Amino acid sequence: MRFDWRGWLERLVRVWRRSLRVRAVAVTLLLSTVASLAIGVYIAVSVRGNLFDQRREQIVAEAGRATTAAQSVFTQSSASDDPTDIDDAGDRAIDVIVQGVSTHPLIALQRAPGLGGIPALEDRQSPAFSDGMVSDALRAAVRTGGLDKVSWQSIGLVDPKTGATSPGVTTGSLVDIPGAGRYELFLVYDLGDVQNTLNFVQGTLALGGMALVILIGAVAYIIVRLIVGPVREAADTSEKLAAGQLEERLPERGDDELATLARSFNRMADSLQHQISQLADLSRLQQRFVSDVSHELRTPLTTIRLAGDVLYDHREEFPPATKRTAELLHAQTQRFEVLLGDLLEMSRYDAGAVQLDIEPTNLVRLVEDAVESVQPVAQERGTAVRVIAPGGYFEAEVDARRIRRILQNLLGNAIDHGEGRPIDVHVDSDADAVAIAVRDHGIGMSATETQRVFDRFWRADPSRQRTMGGTGLGLAIAQEDATVHGGLLEVWSAPEQGSCFRLTLPRRRGDVVHGSPIELPPAEPADTIEAAS
Template sequence: MFDRLPPILRHGPAFWRRSVQARVVISTLVLSAAVVGIVGAFLIQQTREGLLENRVDAVVQEAEGETEAARTALAAASGLEVDESAQQQALVEPIQARGATRGFAVVLSPPIREGSRLADGGAKFTEGLDLSSVPEVLEARFESVSPTAWTYTDIRTTQDIPGLPEGPGVVVGSQVRLPADDNTYTLYYLYPLNEQQQTLALVSRAMLVAGVPLLLLVALLTWLVTRQVVTPIRMARRVAERLAAGHLQERLRVRGEDDLARLATSFNQMASNLQKQIRQLEELSRLQRRFVSDVSHELRTPITTVRMASDVIHDARPFLDPVTGRAAELLQKELDRFETLLADLLEISRFDAGAAVLEAEDVDLVDVVRRVVDMTSALAAQRDTRVVVHVPTAPCVAEADVRRVERIVRNLVTNAIDHAESRDVEIFIGGDRQSAAVAVRDHGIGLGPGESAMVFNRFWRADPARARTSGGTGLGLSIALEDTHLHGGWLQAWGRPGEGAQFRLTLPRHLGTQLRHSPLPLVPDDARETV
């Protein structure tokens, strides 16, 4: 579904998250548009109110003038014998004539009485005017004698009236008394607001025409300003990425003397100091690795000589006194441990030097686990620990170095037996299309908070006072982690004090494939239930 979206919609959120310049420009543009819109609406509203107020004042004044002129004319003709209809006609016709030239219409209502409406008939008005243009609310106001009043209306016509277009308008009501029948009549004057409407539309267009270029100018200025700030930051990001990739000679170009230039200078100084420190550390690390490698190699010759002498003494134990015989056994045992330590140091030095290579082949993890269990059965019996293997129904095959995988599993099983405290050790094997895994679970002392990451450090021990009954060197898990990384796999640990620990080895089915998940859980099922 997302593939059908236009590119701008698919990549828009990522572009928004990654581009500071885009966020600043768009945010500034949106805020500027909001400000321009609010100010424009306020100005248009003020202009509208001003135009209407001036127009209303003018038409009310004009309507009152017309009414006053009508009253004067009626007072002058009060002594003449004129019937009611003729007097109404004489009243309306002059006003209609002036309205035709000045652009307004007039309506003379029948004599006021309660409940009467213009729609009931009897009104005299400008020809072509629709009487519904006079609002009923204004008619109701003049059901009795009232002063001049006005309201807004919507002027409607039945035919074209020169100078009086349809649309919004103002209607003003005023009352006169006819001498012929001594009744009060209401004169309604209807004035259009088309000029004010055109003026307001012109002002709105002018503000729109001025606002759009203003927003574009604000966006351009913001883009230019942010570009001047963001460009050095992007250069610093690129240089930082190259520094992180190992190109320690990369530096920023310094231009000018402003804050950004001083920042670039400080960045270059920091990079130079880091380069110096890294080179010193690399040299120290190289010397350390060389020292370990040289010492390990140099110790093999005297150790071989001592081993030969120890074997002679150990074989002669039946002819020695008990104290000397016990010393010969201790010497043999410690020489075995010392040779193991030398072998581990040599292996670590090969990892540090990058000389470790894989001899890959298809390896069945079930066979590897069974061989390791057989090899460690004597240690398990000595510790009164039972090793239980949960074999899957299908073979778990992975492309790996069988010698290194067997060493990893042996280290994990030996470590579990050493810390199981005579409880069962469980081994789980699982696999899927992408990966294969082995999990070793013990129910011993467990690991404290934070120790699951430290357990792979060289020579690290959870309890320094604890005896190494299995003869470990403190490098087994470190070597296992390096072997795992060489395969592109994961070696992870979980533990909880008093509930034991679980180590999980996950390998890709094919070398070079990136792991995304493991077929076995890191946290055991029984531990989840207790949670």
């Protein structure tokens, strides 16, 4: 089974970004590890240097004493020229060296070539001694250093049984043997005990460093938990307050800074709950007032409308002034009735009492029906309305009545502000969403006006004569209709270039809209581009 490195890394990054506790403990462990490592390396290097320097000085001093003792033995035997006595003196010198040193070094007494004398004394050396333990540089230093100089070098000693390498020091000096000439005296010391001491110190430092890092990590975790825990609890409580659970509060424990924070947070939550409750009560009263007034006005409005219709039907029988009055009464009564209907609809949205009648709907046919319903008004204004539907997944689960209302409102606005120029209605869809865009080429709007276009009772040009609607609630209701479907109603506009409203809806109820099949604004049809050029 292959390990998923990418998924593991993504989870690690996600935990790192989301958890303050993890970041704090990790940074503390990292910094303490670096500090412990730096201190441990410094101590280990210092200890190593001190141990080596002390042991080297001891070895050099010991080698100097051994050389002096050996020279004394050979000097005392100088009265005899018998080779046998010289050979015995060599044995006694080796014994004196062995007895005079604190450890058991390897010893080699070798003829120094080219220094004169006769080879009356054979070379002597320990069985484990090898010429590789003495470098040419050390031999040259010994020959040129004189009788009072002890030279040294660091070497590596290989155990023939295990093959392990341990540090060592080789010292070299000259011994003048009367009747035999000068000989080189080499002592090879094994520093394995020093290395063992250094390994013990390094191991102790490593274990101590790891224990210290773990201890610091545990302390950091406890401290961070004590601090971050209340902060996380405050964040969770804030989320619950934001979700509408206004009764949630933080526990108040102790008298420290965190307890002060909890008390301040709770006082703030109490104040917010009180103000939100007041606003909610006012909102409910406002909604109830609008709904009650709208319902109460329907009865007298119906009576006024019936009376107005009678007068309007007989307007030709009246004098001109009375006829004009009957026409104005009829028009304003209709407008008042539309306004009451819009107010009732907005009150339903404000109260959250809107229910959708969802069914699979072919949006191309719905658009064609909406265009056909506004054709008389469009022809009166000399405006051509074209439907552009390239084909695709046009069915969607929507409330056809509300979508038709959105389209009629957008088409009415386009006719009113289109300056008689063509209006293009684009319909397109993909596997996840369906979109309708109504594009006019009229006066357009500025950026400031575009930001307020969905506000209630707001008009870009209140003095402009309108052909359809006119209550100032049409686009606000259209946006609510789009939102309740889980869709988006967006606008693009530029002065003297026209406006475009795009409605994007999910094809299946409950889905989320992630994009739109139509650009905003959509690309111009070829014939429109040719006419503009």
